[in-house]
Amino acid sequence: MRFRTGIVNVVTFRRIIQTVGKIQKKVVMRLGQSEVRIICNSDEGGVQVWSTIRVLALFEDYRVESKSGNEIALLLDTDALEQVLHSAPGNEEVVMKLAKKNDVCVLNFQIFGNSRMGRRLTVSHDVRTEVLRPGELxxxxxxxxxxxxxxxxxxxxxxxxxxxxxxxGITDIVAVHANHSGQFSFSAATESIKVEVEWENLTNPVIGENDPSQEAEERAPVDKQRMFAVLLRTRSLLKFLNAHTVSNTQTIACICNRHCMIFYVYIGEAADSGGVLTFYLPAVLDD
Structure with a gap:
C-alpha cells in the first residue's frame, strides 16, 4: 500500500478541510486514481457531505497503490490536518505521503521552503490516521x-x-422557499416577530436528471410560481454556509419539498470545475 503526492493548491485544500471540519471532526478521505472523495456522514444534526475532487485540481505527481483496486481510504482528524496545511500558506513545495511510524499509520507532510538567509529548509509534520478496511467502506x-x-x-x-x-438570533428553525421563477427566500418567525429575506431573478439551472431528449409536449407542465419549501435547523444551515470560503463561483441549491435540501458547491467554474462538495441537510418535520 503506497500513497504519495505533491500538493499544488494548498490554500484550496485547506479551505475544503476547514469547511468539512465544521460539519464533523473525523472525516473519511478516499484516495482513488483520478478522484479524491471526502466524506462526512455522522453529524449530530444529520448534515452530510459527499465530495468528489479531481486529483489534478489539487495535486501533482500523484501515486496511489493498493490491493483494493488502487484505492486507499483514510480516517482523519480535520483539526490536525488543517493545522498542518495552515503552516504552509505561501508558495512552499508540500509533499504528502502515507507512512508508518512506531507501528502507527500517519500522513507525513514535508514542507520545503527557504530561510531568510536563503538556505533550503524542510519541515516535517505527521497526522495520525487509520486505514479503513473494504468492509467498513x-x-x-x-x-x-x-x-x-x-x-x-x-x-x-x-x-x-x-x-x-x-x-x-430569532429562532432555531429557518424556512427556505424557492420556485421556478428565480425566487429564493429565508424566513424565520416567532409569536411576536417574522423576518423574511428574498432574492429575485435568480437562475433555475437544468440538472442532469432531466432528460433532454424528451419532447417538450411530453413533459409535465411546470407551475413557475409554485413555492417549494423545507424547514432547516439554523445551526445546520450555518454549517453549510461555511463553504463560502471554498465557493467563489457557483453553488446550486436543490429543494426536495419538505424532505431535505441538497447543495452543490463547485470548486472553480461549474463547467470545468475541480470538483464539487455535495451537502445534504435534512428537513425538520412540521406537525
Missing part, C-alpha cells in the same frame, strides 16, 4: 433522496451567511 452509503422539485443558482454564500447569522 461498504457501510458508508450516500443519502437516498427524491428528485428535487426545484434547482436554484445561489447568490454569494458569504452574503447569505451574514443573513443566516442574524436569523439565528
Amino acid at each position: 461498504e457501510r458508508l452509503k450516500e443519502p437516498m433522496c427524491p428528485e428535487p422539485d426545484v434547482h436554484t443558482l445561489l447568490p454569494p454564500l458569504g452574503k447569505m451567511r451574514t443573513i443566516a447569522e442574524k436569523l439565528r
